[in-house]
Amino acid sequence: MTNEAAKAQLADLAEMVQGSFAALARAQRDRARLTASARAGGRRVTVTVNADGVVIKIEFSDDIDALTYSEIAAAVTSAAQEAAVEVKQKSQEILAELQAEKAKIPTLSEMFPLMPDIQAMMPTPPEVSMAPPNAAERRAPDADTGLRFENVEEFEHDPQARAHSDAATPGW
Template structure:
């Protein structure tokens, strides 16, 4: 009886997986067509990005010809960042259905007794900085990686290693 129940559960999971793969294919097709637009200086600077965040068009109002270049550069950056933010919103909106479906599926820990829920160990993504390359935000020192599961070794001087040390 328990075996039949497990078979039915597995068949249901396989069906759900196949449906998710179909939906994922549709989402990938729609995603490939995504574009987002960002603006700056009351829409006098416009930047359009594709689904990968690559700038595919930049428009600058000719009225800005006397604008200092550093201000124009700042406005283009602002518009590109606004486009990237909009792209993120559109991408999240597009992938919401698959995330909801995935949330309804049982976890491995639900199916295998004693298996820990490993999804709790997935670290949250760290947002990328939008600060310019030489800004003070980028100048702070990153903490060095620390390894805690290590074995301490005695000091070994080159030339003093013997075969029986291995």
């Protein structure tokens, strides 16, 4: 490949990257303006969330007193979750357009064949639970980190307890 061809290819790549940055900025602006609303409790409760799924407005109809406090609480929770799901779907639609733009840019591994595809190595985050705080799925054990230590000695971190430990004595 000649030097001029390499320069032209690099200029094309720079132009694609610049276009992708502009598309990213547009997508971020569009996503930041997103809201979603949902109703529950016989349409007596309306909850509106922002793009992050944070509740920004709760409205009760005039006949909200037909519901008990626990029914109101359940309706608010249900409407907030439904609105959060809706705004997440809207966000994913915006990001899907961005992914199409990103797919046009070659990866490092395509430009440099010996370079690993770092993006493919990134773990995907788990789905966030909509379960209440004490639900069984929230009590699941922590993810296995894969680290195992064997043939180790315990160390007492408390200095007062360590003073009485054989391992802390100078003659040990």
